Amino acid sequence: MDRPFRFVVVTGPTREWIDPVRFISNPSTGKTGHCLASEALKRGFHEVIYIAGPVPERYQQVEGAQNIAVETTLEMGAAVRQQLADRTILVMAAAPADYTPAQISASKIKKSDKEGLSLQLKPTLDILKSIVEPARQLQGLFRVGFAAETDNLEEYAMRKLREKDLDMICANRVFKGETGFGENENALLIVDREGLQQWLGPGPKESLARLLLDRIELAVMAPAGGQRPKNK
Ligand code: CTP
Numbered sequence: 001m002d003r004p005f006r007f008v009v010v011t012g013p014t015r016e017w018i019d020p021v022r023f024i025s026n027p028s029t030g031k032t033g034h035c036l037a038s039e040a041l042k043r044g045f046h047e048v049i050y051i052a053g054p055v056p057e058r059y060q061q062v063e064g065a066q067n068i069a070v071e072t073t074l075e076m077g078a079a080v081r082q083q084l085a086d087r088t089i090l091v092m093a094a095a096p097a098d099y100t101p102a103q104i105s106a107s108k109i110k111k112s113d114k115e116g117l118s119l120q121l122k123p124t125l126d127i128l129k130s131i132v133e134p135a136r137q138l139q140g141l142f143r144v145g146f147a148a149e150t151d152n153l154e155e156y157a158m159r160k161l162r163e164k165d166l167d168m169i170c171a172n173r174v175f176k177g178e179t180g181f182g183e184n185e186n187a188l189l190i191v192d193r194e195g196l197q198q199w200l201g202p203g204p205k206e207s208l209a210r211l212l213l214d215r216i217e218l219a220v221m222a223p224a225g226g227q228r229p230k231n232k
Contacts, residue, residue: 005140005220006088009033010047010127014073016100019109020118028095030055032146032186035209036091037062043213052093073097073124080127087140088227089216092128093170095148096103101125128164135165142220147171157191168192168219170200170212190215194201 001023011033015023030052037050039172041064050065053076061067070076073096080090099121109117128145135141143167143220147157186208187201200211 003043003045004087005142006043006047006049006085007037007045007091008049008051008080008083008088009037009040009091010051010094011037012055012059012094014053014076014094014096015071016073017103017126018101019105019107021108024055024097024099024101024121026091026095026097028053028055030094031205033093034059034062035205036093036213037065039206039209039213041065043217049083051076051083051094053096071074073100073127077125077127077130081131081134082205084131084134084138084141086138088138089142089144089220091216093146093200094127096127098126102115108194114133126164128166132165134223141226141229142167142216144168144170144216148174150174153189154191154197157189158195159191161191166193168216188212 011028013026015025017023033050033052038047040048048062049068050062051068051070052060052084053070057188060069062115068079070079076094076096102120102122124188128143135143143166145160147160147169149156149171153171153173157169160166161169169191172186185202185204187199188208190198190200190212195225198215200215201208
């Protein structure tokens with residue numbers, strides 16, 4: 001099948017430096033995005049762009065893709081903006097840091113036994129929100145976001161879908177050491193602009209990538225009320 005879309009997937013955490021030896025980050029491994037980019041290549045998307053934050057070595061590159069490594073949320077945002085184009089599927093599977101230190105200390109912060117340490121943080125860029133305006137100028141930019149939640153999965157996912165102006169959101173529960181972040185199985189609640197909901201999984205991230213790409217392709221190829229999955 002001809003696939004006249006570019007496929008851009010963004011994955012992994014970002015790092016926000018506190019001083020030369022410490023940073024704020026999260027345990028995202030980038031595996032979900034890696035599986036998605038690999039699956040898109042297998043399906044014959046002619047251009048696959050893989051933007052990854054600091055992930056373990058096995059997820060740093062996808063063979064056959066255009067690989068772009070980034071570190072901070074600002075760098076990730078700049079890389080995403082560079083890839084905005086007509087007829088592009090953008091999947092934001094990344095977990096960028098939302099806050100960054102108000103000041104980066106040039107020297108290592110020394111510990112003090114007497115006092116605790118207060119760190120002043122400021123918000124960093126919301127990448128998906130920052131592309132809402134530029135996306136209006138483009139034809140056929142299909143935006144897929146993820147929502148990592150510990151609770152109120154459906155409500156928060158719907159809110160993010162609206163606030164970030166997404167075509168589709170994939171919500172998953174995250175708990176330390178369980179599903180979501182990392183290597184384990186996952187389950188995704190898919191919600192589209194019309195509020196149609198569908199659960200994918202639970203299953204390994206490789207199988208979920210196949211199911212999610214099926215779902216994305218269906219939406220992209222038949223946007224005007226064509227074949228639709230049943231609302232579960
Ligand atoms: N995202 C983004 N820019 C950020 C943070 C998140 O573009 N600074 C994207 C993620 O890649 C994901 C979606 O926004 O596709 C939702 O991310 P999530 O971490 O679930 O939510 P936040 O928007 O960060 O909100 P909160 O932390 O309050 O849940």
